[in-house]
Amino acid sequence: MKVGIIGCGSIARQRHAHEYGLNKNVEIAGFYDFVADRAADMVSKFGGKVYPTVEDMLSDKDIDLVSVCVANAYHAEITIKALKAGKNVLCEKPMAVTYEQCLEMVKTASDCGKRLFIGHNQRLTPAHKKAKELISSGKMGKVLTFATSFCHAGPESWGIDKGKGTWFFRKDAAAFGSMADLGIHKIDLIRYLVGDEIKSIYSEMCVLDKTYEDGSPIDVDDNSVEVIHFRNGAFGTVTTSWTQYGGENNQTQINCKNGVMKLYMDPKYSLVVTHPDGSVDNYDLDRIQTNTDKQQATSGVIDEVVDSILSGRKSILDADSIIGSMKAVFACMKSMETGKAVEI
Template sequence: MSKIKVAVFGCGAIAQRRHIPEYAANGDVELVAFADPVKERAEEMAAQYGGTAYTDYEELLKNEKLDAVSVCSPNYLHAPMSIAAANAGLHVLVEKPMAVNAEEGQQMIEAAAKNQVYLMVGHNQRLMPPHVKAKEILESGRLGRVLTFRTSFGHPGPESWSLDGRDSWFFRKEEALMGAMGDLGVHKSDFIRYLLNDEVVEVAGFISTIDKKDTDVDDNATCIVRMKSGAIGTLMASWTHYKGGDNGTVLWCEHGVIKIGTVQGDEVIVELTNGTVETYKVGEMATNEKQVPSGVIDEFVRCIVTQTPPSISGEEGLRSLNVILGAFKSQETGSIVKL
C-alpha cells in the first residue's frame, strides 16, 4: 500500500514536539508539506523532514496531493482549517479544543460527514497507558460504582512550552478564546467522560485569571460536575502550578478507591475496602518535560490504514468541549448549567 501523504498546518510546539516527529516515525506516512505564517518555521520543518513549506494553508491545499492533515494552529483557526481540509477530501486530526464554540464544532463534524472523511480530535489522555489500565480496572466491576471523583491538570503555563514563550498566542484572547480551560480543562472533561463511560449533565465553574499578567485568558478553573450516573466530582485546570504539575485523578467507588497518576512510578493504585492494595507500573504519562509518544498520531494513521472510524471522533470532541463551554457560561451567569 502506498504511504499516507500528510501535511501539517501550524509548526509551533505541539507540531514540532509531537505531531511531526510521530508522523516521521510512522512507516505508513510520508510528510509532504508544512504551513505556518512564520515562514522560517515551515521551512525548518521541510528541511528537516522533507516536503514543501508554505505560509498559507489554502495555497498548500491547492498545490499538494494529500490524504490527511494535522491542524496544530491557534484555537480560532481550528474550525476554518479543518473544514477547508475536509472539503478538499482529506482526513483531519485537529488539536484540542476542537473549536471555540459549539456551532463551529458542529460545522466541522458536518463537513467531515459530507466529504466522507475522518475527523479525529487530539485528546491524548484517553491513550495514555495509566488511563487505559484504569478504565480496564473500572470496567471489571471490582470497585463497583464510581460515587465521587476529582481530576486535575496543572502546569506552570505555556511560557516555557510554547515556542513564542510569553508572546505566545495562548495569551491572546482573540486567538485562544480560552486559556487553561481550552488547554488543559478540555482534556479532563474528555478523560472523565471516557473513563466513566458517562456524560456530564450539570456543571458549575469558577474560572478566573489569578496570576498571569497582561492577559485576559483564564489561568485557573475549578468546576463541579454531576454525571448522568449521579456521580459528582471536581475538574480542575491550572496554569499556575509553578512547583510540580498535576495530571492526577482519584475515584472513590463503592468497594474502594483508584488513584491514577498520583504517585511517581506507581501509575495506578487500587485500594479496596477489604484491605488489599494493588499497584500497577504501566508506563508514564506524557508531560511537557518528558515527551513520551502521545499515541494520537499512530491511532489516527491506524484509522486511515484500516478504514476504521476514530473513537476520538468529532462528536466526542464536541461533547467534551460543551462541558467546558458550560463551565464558562456558569462563571458568567453565576448559575449551575445543565448540559
C-alpha cells in the same frame, strides 16, 4: 499515507511531526505556517517541502491527512477547508471556540465522507486505558466521586513564542484560559472514564497572577475549578492552573463502589488500585506526558489516527465523541457568567 502539517509550533514539533516520522505507513509531504521560517525549519528536521499557502497544501492531491496545529481560534476554519478539499483531518484540542463550529466540523466531515479526529491524547495513555478497562469490566463497581487536576506553570514557556506575548493569553486567539487549555483534557478524560454524559457543571475561573507585558492582567483565566455531575450520579471536580510554579500536577483519583483508583499520583506506579479490604494492585505502566521537552513521551495519537484511517475502523479520537466534552466547556463559560451551575 501522505500527511501535511498546518501550524509549525511546539505541538507540531514535539508530537505530530515526531510521531508521523516514527510511523512506517506515513510520509510527511510538508508544512505550512504563516510564519514561513517555521515551516522551513520543520522541513530541515523532518523532510517534505514548504507549502507557501494553506490552499497550496490543500490542493496537493497526494495528501490524505492534515494535522491542524494552529491557535485555537483558527481550528474550525482550517479544518473545514481541509475537509472540503477532500482531506482527513487531525485537529488539536480544544476542538473549536464555539459550539456551532464544533457541530459544523463534524457535519462537514460527514458530508464530505472524510474522517475528523481531535488530539485527545489523555484517552490513550496506558494507565488511563487500564482504568477504562477496569471500570468498563464492572470490576470497580459504580464510579461515585472523582477529583482530577491539570496544573503547571503556564504556557509562556511552552509555545513557540515564549513569554507574556503568547497567543495563549489572548482571548481573540485562545478564547479560553487554563479551564479549556488544560481542563478540556480532564473534562474529556473523566467523561470517557465514567462512560456517561455530564448532567450539569459549575465553574469558577479567575486571573490570579498572569499579566501582559504592560503589567495588566490577562483576559483569559489562569486558574479554574469545575464541579461536575453526571447523569448516572457520579460527581466530582476538575482543577486547572497555569500558576503552579513548581512541578506539574496531572493526576486523577476515582472513588468507586469497589475501591479507589489513583492515576499518575504515585511516583513509581501510574495506576494504584486500593480495594475495600486494603489490598493494593500496583500497575507500573508509564509516566504521564508532560509539557517539558525532556519528558514528552510518544502519545500514540498519530498511530491511532493512521491505523483507524487505513483499517476503516472507528477511533476513540473521532470528533463526534468529543462534542459532549466541548459542550461542557461552553457550559463552564456560561456558568462563570451567571454564577450558577449549567444544565447540559
